[in-house]
Each structure stands twice: as structure tokens, then as C-alpha cells.
Amino acid sequence: MSSPVETLVNKEYKYGFVTDIESDVAPRGLNEDIIRLISAKKTEPEWLLKWRLKAFRGWLKMTEPHSWPNIRYNPIDYQSLRYYAAPKTKMPLGSLDDVDPKLLETYQKLGIPLSEQKLLAGVAVDAIFDSVSVGTTYKAKLAEVGIIFCSFGEAVREHPDLVRKYLGSVVPASDNFFAALNAAVFSDGSFVFVPRGVQCPMELSTYFRINAAETGQFERTLIVAEEGASVSYLEGCTAPRRDENQLHAAVVELVALEGATIKYSTVQNWYAGDAEGRGGIYNFVTKRGKCAGANSKISWTQVETGSAITWKYPSVILQGDNSVGEFYSVAVVNGKQQADTGTKMIHMGKNTRSTIVSKGISAGQGQNSYRGLVKVLPKAAGARNYTQCDSMLIGNRCGAHTFPYIEVQNSTAAVEHEASTSKIGEDQIFYLKQRGLNTENAISMIVNGFCKEVFKELPMEFAVEAQKLLGVTLEGSVG
Amino acid sequence: MLEIRGLRANAGDKEILRGIDLTVRAGEVHAVMGPNGSGKSTLAQVIAGHPAYAVTGGEVLYEGRDLLDMEPEERAQAGVFLAFQYPVEIPGISNAYFLRAAYNEIRKARGLEEVDSMDFLDLLEEKLRLVEWGPEIMSRAVNSGFSGGEKKRNEILQMAILEPKLAILDETDSGLDIDALRIVAGGVNALRRPNNATVVVTHYQRLLNYIVPDRVHVLSGGRIVKSGGKELALQLEERGYEWIEEEVAAS
Numbered sequence: 001m002s003s004p005v006e007t008l009v010n011k012e013y014k015y016g017f018v019t020d021i022e023s024d025v026a027p028r029g030l031n032e033d034i035i036r037l038i039s040a041k042k043t044e045p046e047w048l049l050k051w052r053l054k055a056f057r058g059w060l061k062m063t064e065p066h067s068w069p070n071i072r073y074n075p076i077d078y079q080s081l082r083y084y085a086a087p088k089t090k091m092p093l094g095s096l097d098d099v100d101p102k103l104l105e106t107y108q109k110l111g112i113p114l115s116e117q118k119l120l121a122g123v124a125v126d127a128i129f130d131s132v133s134v135g136t137t138y139k140a141k142l143a144e145v146g147i148i149f150c151s152f153g154e155a156v157r158e159h160p161d162l163v164r165k166y167l168g169s170v171v172p173a174s175d176n177f178f179a180a181l182n183a184a185v186f187s188d189g190s191f192v193f194v195p196r197g198v199q200c201p202m203e204l205s206t207y208f209r210i211n212a213a214e215t216g217q218f219e220r221t222l223i224v225a226e227e228g229a230s231v232s233y234l235e236g237c238t239a240p241r242r243d244e245n246q247l248h249a250a251v252v253e254l255v256a257l258e259g260a261t262i263k264y265s266t267v268q269n270w271y272a273g274d275a276e277g278r279g280g281i282y283n284f285v286t287k288r289g290k291c292a293g294a295n296s297k298i299s300w301t302q303v304e305t306g307s308a309i310t311w312k313y314p315s316v317i318l319q320g321d322n323s324v325g326e327f328y329s330v331a332v333v334n335g336k337q338q339a340d341t342g343t344k345m346i347h348m349g350k351n352t353r354s355t356i357v358s359k360g361i362s363a364g365q366g367q368n369s370y371r372g373l374v375k376v377l378p379k380a381a382g383a384r385n386y387t388q389c390d391s392m393l394i395g396n397r398c399g400a401h402t403f404p405y406i407e408v409q410n411s412t413a414a415v416e417h418e419a420s421t422s423k424i425g426e427d428q429i430f431y432l433k434q435r436g437l438n439t440e441n442a443i444s445m446i447v448n449g450f451c452k453e454v455f456k457e458l459p460m461e462f463a464v465e466a467q468k469l470l471g472v473t474l475e476g477s478v479g
Numbered sequence: 480m481l482e483i484r485g486l487r488a489n490a491g492d493k494e495i496l497r498g499i500d501l502t503v504r505a506g507e508v509h510a511v512m513g514p515n516g517s518g519k520s521t522l523a524q525v526i527a528g529h530p531a532y533a534v535t536g537g538e539v540l541y542e543g544r545d546l547l548d549m550e551p552e553e554r555a556q557a558g559v560f561l562a563f564q565y566p567v568e569i570p571g572i573s574n575a576y577f578l579r580a581a582y583n584e585i586r587k588a589r590g591l592e593e594v595d596s597m598d599f600l601d602l603l604e605e606k607l608r609l610v611e612w613g614p615e616i617m618s619r620a621v622n623s624g625f626s627g628g629e630k631k632r633n634e635i636l637q638m639a640i641l642e643p644k645l646a647i648l649d650e651t652d653s654g655l656d657i658d659a660l661r662i663v664a665g666g667v668n669a670l671r672r673p674n675n676a677t678v679v680v681t682h683y684q685r686l687l688n689y690i691v692p693d694r695v696h697v698l699s700g701g702r703i704v705k706s707g708g709k710e711l712a713l714q715l716e717e718r719g720y721e722w723i724e725e726e727v728a729a730s
Contacts, residue, residue: 426530431567433551434527434560435577435637436584445580449571449620 025215026084032056035184038084042153042187045160055173055183062177069340070369070401071309073282076247083185085215086129126151126190126206136190138202147231148193149204152220155191162193166224170253170290170317178249178311179286182218186251189219194229194260203459205234208250216247223253225260227293232263232459245273245308250285258293258320263301265458266314270306277336280308287314288344291323291352299326300343301457308337313371315344318352318380325354328454333366333398342372342403347380347413356387359451362398369401376413383413391421392450394443422450480505480676481526481546481645485537487701488525495521497701498537503645506673510687510712511680513698514720519680520564522698523649526678527561528554541645556588558675560643562634564650569621574633575603577621582640606639609666628659635666642670647678652686664689684716697723 026037035056039049064075126136126149142149148159155163173183190206208219225231248270254262264287273280283306289298300314316325327343345354360368374385391400406415424446432442448455448467455463481503488496495518503509513519525532526539528551539546546554569577575596582602583593594602607614610632622630631651638646648667652660667677667690679690687695687709695711696703699720704727705711715723 425567428567428569430527430529430551431563432569432581434555434563435581435641436552436555436588437580438550438552438584441580441584445572445577446569449569452571 024084024086025082028082029079030056030081030083030185034083038185038187041084041086042156044156047164048156051168051173052184052186055180056185058174059177059180059184062180064177065311069311069371070367070403071311071338071340073245073309073338076282078181081247082215083218084187126204127209129209142200142202142204145198145201146195147198147200148191150191152186152189152191152222155222159191159193162224163191163222166222166253166255168253170255170288171251171286176286178284179251182220182249182251182286185216186218186220189221189250190223191221192223192231192233194223194225194231196226196257197228198226199229200231203232203234205236207236216249218248219250221250221252222255223262223264224255225257225262225296227257228259229257230261230263232265234265234267234459236267236269245280245282246271247282247284248307250287252285252287252314254287254289254298256289256291256293256296256298256323259295260293261297261299262289263299264289264314266300266302266304267458268302268304268306268310271308272306272335272337273308275335277308280337281306283307283310283312285312287312288317289315289325290317291320291325291349293323294320294349295322296320297324297326299324299328299457301326301328301454302330302341303454303458304329304331304339304341307339310337310339310341312341313343315346315373316354317346317348318354318383319348320352321349322351322353323349324352326457327354327356327358327372328457329358330361330451330454331359331368331370332361332363333368334363335366336364337366339367340369340371342370344373344375345385347374347376347383347385349380351382351384352380353384354386356385356389357453358387358389359454360389360391360400361394361447361450362391362400363394365397367399367401369403371403371405373405373407374415374417375405376408376410376415378409380410381412383410385413385415387415387417388453389417389419390450391419392447393421393423480542481678482540483526483537484539486522486525486534486539487536488521488532488534490521490532494535495532495701496525499698499701499703501696501703503676503678505644505676507693508671508677508679508690510690510692510695510709511678511698511703512682512684512695512712512715514724515682517698518701519682519698520649521701523561523564523647523678523680526554526647527551527559552584553588555641556585558644560638560641560646562631562638562646562648562651564653566622566625566630566634568623568625570623572621573618574621575599575617578603578617578637578640581637585641602640606636609639609669610636611662612636627654628656631655631663632659632666635663639666639670642675644675645678646670646675647680649680650682651679652681652683660686661689684712687712699724699727 026034035052039052136150139149171179173180192204194200223233256262270281270283291298298316304310318325325345331339331341333339343356356372358370360370362368370389376383389402393400400421402419404417408415428446429442483499483501486496486499511519534547579599586593651663692709695707695709697705705723
């Protein structure tokens with residue numbers, strides 16, 4: 001009669017297929033020639049190549065972070081990786097009218113139709129395949145109101161001044177090991193510019209897909225909202241099932257000028273590796289936003305269900321007075337997944353406010369860590385932070401860890417931290433079963449209830465998607 | 480409807496039920512009484528299929544089916560309902576969402592169509608009146624921050640919506656003030672039908688003033704040691720449980 005909460009079986013990863021397409025790949029290894037090659041492939045201006053090379057030289061002096069994050073992995077052999085892969089197509093990429101049908105089919109299979117007629121109404125998509133952007137939808141329509149939404153490469157070509165002004169202004173090339181690596185070899189990504197006073201009329205989104213083997217993905221996203229502008233942006237990610245680990249080291253920079261609002265939502269579902277922990281993506285990402293102007297707001301919402309290892313801390317620098325930073329996170333680990341994720345809220349301006357709501361769910365042998373820093377600088381009079389950090393355990397072999405750091409240098413600041421750890425109990429499951437729900441539905445209901453405060457921050461369609469994803473990730477987590 | 484024969488069950492290494500025999504027919508109300516630790520709640524939980532108890536002997540037939548062979552949700556779908564002594568909290572899930580999910584699972588299992596939220600709302604309104612509640616309770620998370628009395632009332636509301644054939648009330652009266660007791664009992668009485676049955680597990684006779692049983696059973700040491708009509712409950716109220724235990728010891 002006993003049904004102990006126990007072993008899990010990894011659910012088959014739905015997006016694990018490989019697209020058979022010929023690729024233009026760089027030779028293995030990392031050196032200045034490779035960086036020159038990438039830069040040349042993208043016909044970049046000289047200043048950008050210099051920026052890359054400087055980042056690379058800085059990176060050579062840095063060491064891979066192993067001591068402080070609560071994650072275990074073998075040092076990566078950077079010389080064995082490839083740093084550029086682009087699908088070989090007859091037509092130039094960037095226009096959706098003549099994209100290789102194989103690529104369209106890939107996105108179709110992923111549930112991201114790229115023809116505008118079939119798109120979710122009101123969502124514009126930039127589709128990134130390995131190192132390049134396949135195409136961006138609704139570009140023309142957005143241009144009508146002055147919004148620039150395009151691949152990073154295109155932005156460098158078409159809007160070099162804007163890129164040059166903001167690139168590295170939030171995450172400097174020397175920021176950390178993976179950010180420096182990204183700065184040296186970044187391939188593509190999305191660029192968004194919302195001019196003064198414009199409210200973006202639709203959701204913008206980027207869909208990242210890793211396809212090629214033994215290739216890292218290093219994309220870079222830059223979003224700028226000028227005075228009084230607002231934009232909501234989403235990203236989704238998947239990768240094929242492969243036995244080797246693959247590195248994904250992205251950088252995202254957000255800049256909100258006075259009175260601007262940027263909402264950035266992520267549903268991350270990279271391949272997590274198999275039940276024995278073979279393969280899966282190393283998701284080592286630096287995301288940071290700067291509330292540069294007064295009364296601006298940056299809000300991060302993330303649902304992290306995939307990747308073998310997740311290492312990311314979407315942060316907000318609250319520079320403008322009265323600016324607001326938010327971080328809503330659900331991180332799920334199952335099987336042998338590891339996550340060390342959280343945020344940094346740096347209060348610089350007066351009356352700046354931040355909210356952190358983190359929900360960590362650990363199942364199987366997964367290890368989940370919340371790591372967060374709330375820092376109030378001397379000039380941030382009246383700063384407020386509220387942090388809520390909840391962990392849920394499913395089974396007896398997983399772990400939940402919390403590393404909150406609080407540094408307050410202004411006596412008028414108020415910082416609140418609440419934390420809880422709960423275990424999905426047999427009593428909760430039994431209660432729902434007694435009302436007619438099966439075990440999986442019971443767990444799904446309990447977990448969704450646990451994550452509610454975060455899901456309600458997601459745009460509608462993505463909230464539904466996230467709930468489903470959570471169900472799939474935890475399927476089989478209870479025997 | 481329910482036939483229990485020689486039922487034995489353990490919690491861990493400890494034997495708690497030591498051969499229970501009990502027959503409940505459609506239309507009947509049975510009261511199971513007994514001192515603390517006599518096995519009353521265990522009996523209720525074993526009928527519902529709680530995984531913490533291991534059945535070591537005997538059988539339980541429900542409408543002729545082997546109940547012990549069914550998963551807890553299958554038992555629920557077949558019409559067995561347990562009103563919990565300690566209802567569990569489900570934070571973040573609204574009462575309305577939870578109730579509709581349960582209602583639809585049970586409908587699905589019976590080959591009926593699921594109802595949408597509008598139709599469900601109509602049903603809900605009617606059932607809320609039964610427990611004298613306003614609609615505001617439905618947007619609160621399941622049992623979260625509910626008082627003891629509200630939790631018990633919520634159990635009866637669930638029972639009213641799910642319309643079980645066999646309802647087991649596990650100490651539903653414990654912790655209730657007199658008004659809440661009246662509402663809970665009123666709800667149970669209103670749900671009595673010729674084709675359903677109720678088993679009321681209780682320590683005190685008080686509830687039985689409101690829900691009048693056809694049969695009363697006294698549990699002691701994991702066995703039913705005495706059965707009788709409703710007057711047995713009154714005798715227990717007057718004389719306590721000792722005289723029965725002495726009687727058993729003497730025989």
C-alpha cells in the first residue's frame with residue numbers, strides 16, 4: 001500500500017530532435033584568429049572587432065568560476081569547442097520570405113510558426129538558429145511606430161551608433177568569466193530599441209535554438225527603452241538531445257531611461273541531460289538591467305525548467321531615483337540537474353524599490369540554490385526591498401539551498417527577507433487523490449499553486465505554457 | 480454498499496485494526512465511536528486508501544468491488560468520500576479551481592462531460608447555500624488560513640458538490656462551536672438520500688443529536704466491541720467508554 005515519494009524517471013524531452021542541415025562552421029578552438037573570423041563573417045566594423053579582442057585578452061586572464069557557485073562540473077575545454085555555426089542556405093538569412101524550408105519546419109515543430117499569418121496575434125518573433133538569426137517577424141509593423149526589432153548582427157550594420165552607445169554599458173566585457181567569453185565570440189541575438197514615449201504595441205520575443213553539435217551558443221541581447229517607453233519581451237529556448245554537454249553563455253543588457261518600463265520574461269527549456277546526467281546544456285548566462293533614469297522599472301520573470309546546469313542572476317541596477325526592480329523566478333530541477341540562480345538588486349538612487357520572489361522546486365537528485373544580493377549604497381535613502389524565497393522538495397534525494405547576501409549602507413533603507421522550505425507531503429497528495437485527482441495531477445496542482453505568484457507575472461499564453469512545462473518536467477518525479 | 484470483513488491494518492510495525500467487521504447498506508447512517516487510540520480514524524483512512532497504513536488481513540467490498548485493490552482516486556471516482564479530520568492546505572490554488580478540478584475528474588471517470596466554469600458556478604451557488612457561505616470563500620486558496628471550523632465546513636461543501644455514495648466523516652465535529660456544528664450537520668442531513676450512506680466517526684455523542692444514526696458501533700483496541708441503535712450513543716455519553724471495555728474484558 002505504501003507509495004513513498006521516490007525515484008524519478010526522466011520524461012522524454014520533446015524538443016530533442018536534430019535538424020539535418022548543412023552548416024558553415026568555424027574550426028575548433030579559440031584564439032584571436034577565430035574572433036577575427038567571426039567578426040569578418042558578420043562584416044563588422046573595426047571598433048567592434050577591437051572590442052571583442054579586448055574582451056578576449058581580458059578573458060584569458062580570468063578563471064572559470066568553480067569555487068563560489070553551488071554547482072559541480074568539469075572544467076570546460078574551450079579549445080575543443082566551435083564558436084560559430086550557421087546553417088548554409090542558398091538565400092541570405094534575415095528575410096522570412098525566402099527562408100530555407102528546413103528551418104521553417106524546425107520552428108514549426110517547436111511550435112513557433114514564423115509566417116506572420118500563423119503567428120500568435122500580437123507577438124513578434126526573432127528566431128535564432130545556432131549562431132544566426134533566421135528572421136524576425138512584424139519588423140515593418142513595429143518600424144511604423146519607430147521601434148527597432150532585429151537581429152543583433154543587423155543592428156550592428158543598420159544602427160551602429162545605437163549599438164555602440166549601449167553595448168557593454170550594463171554588462172561590461174570584463175564583468176565576469178562567461179560575460180567576457182561572450183563579448184569575445186558572441187554571434188547573434190536580438191536588438192530592441194523603443195524610442196521616447198512609445199508603448200510597444202505587441203509582445204516581442206526571441207526563440208533560441210541550438211542545433212549544431214559541439215558548438216557553443218553565445219548570443220547577446222540588448223534592449224533599450226527611451227524616456228517614457230515601455231516594452232514586454234519574452235525568450236524561449238530548446239536544444240537537441242546530445243550526449244555531450246553544450247555551452248550556452250549569453251549576455252542580456254537592458255537599459256531603461258527615465259520613466260521607461262521593460263518587462264523581460266524567460267521560459268528556459270534547454271535539454272537537461274538524461275537520467276544518468278549525460279549531456280545537457282550548461283546555461284551560464286549574465287543578465288542585467290539598468291534603471292538609468294528616474295521612475296523607470298525593470299522586471300525579470302523567469303521559469304527555468306531545462307539545462308543540466310543553470311548559472312544566472314538577472315539583476316537590476318537601480319540608478320534613477322524612485323526606480324523599481326523586480327525578479328520573479330521559478331527554478332525546477334529534476335534528475336541530476338543543478339541550478340544556482342537568483343538576482344542582484346543594487347540600490348543607488350533615492351526611494352528605489354525592489355521585489356524578489358523566488359520559488360525553487362527540487363525533485364529527483366536535483367540541487368537547487370537561490371543566490372541573491374540586495375545592496376543599498378550610501379545615497380539610496382528610503383530604499384526598500386522585499387525578498388521572498390521559497391523552496392519545495394519532492395522526494396528525499398534532492399536539495400534546496402539559499403544564499404542571501406544583504407549589504408545596507410544607508411540607515412533609512414528597509415530590507416525584508418522571508419524564506420520557507422516545504423516538502424510536498426504524502427498528506428497533500430493523498431488529499432487531492434481522495435478528491436479524484438491522480439498523482440501527477442495532484443503534484444502539478446500543488447506545484448502550480450506554489451508558483452502562482454510568479455506565473456501571474458507572465459504574459460497569458462506563456463503562463464499556460466509554463467504550467468504545462470512544469471508538469472512535464474516533474475512527470476515521473478513521484479513513484 | 481460497504482462490507483468490511485476481518486479487516487486488519489498496521490501503521491508501521493504497530494497493529495491498529497485487529498479484525499473489523501462492518502456492513503453499511505444504502506440509505507443508512509452509521510456512527511463509529513470509541514475512545515482515543517481505538518482505531519476510528521485509521522478505519523476511515525484505510526477505507527479511503529491512505530498510503531501510511533498497510534492492510535494485513537481481511538477484505539473490504541464496496542458495491543461488490545474489492546475496494547482495497549483500488550487507488551485512492553479510483554475510490555473517490557467510484558463515490559467514496561472522506562471528510563478529513565485535518566483538511567490539508569493547498570496554497571495558491573483557489574477553492575473554486577480545486578473544486579471544479581475534482582468535480583470534473585469524477586465526472587470524467589463516470590463518462591460524463593466536464594463542466595465549464597460558468598456552469599460550475601451555478602452549481603456552486605446552490606451548494607454554498609447549504610453550508611451558509613457567501614461566494615467570497617471560493618477565491619481563497621484551498622484551506623489556507625482557514626479556521627478549524629471553516630476547514631470542516633469546506634469539507635462538507637466538497638461533499639455536497641461531489642455527491643458521494645459513501646461519505647465518511649472523520650471527527651468532523653472536533654473543534655466546532657455550536658453554530659458551526661449545526662451548519663455542518665445540516666449540510667450532511669440535507670445530502671442524505673435513499674441510495675447513499677454515511678459513516679460518522681466521532682468521539683462525542685453531541686454530533687449525533689444532529690445527525691441521527693441508524694446504527695452505533697463502539698471501537699476499542701482495533702475491534703468493534705459493541706453495536707446497537709442510537710440509544711447506545713446516549714448510554715456512552717452518560718457512562719463513558721470504561722464500562723464497555725470492562726464488559727469486553729469480562730466476557
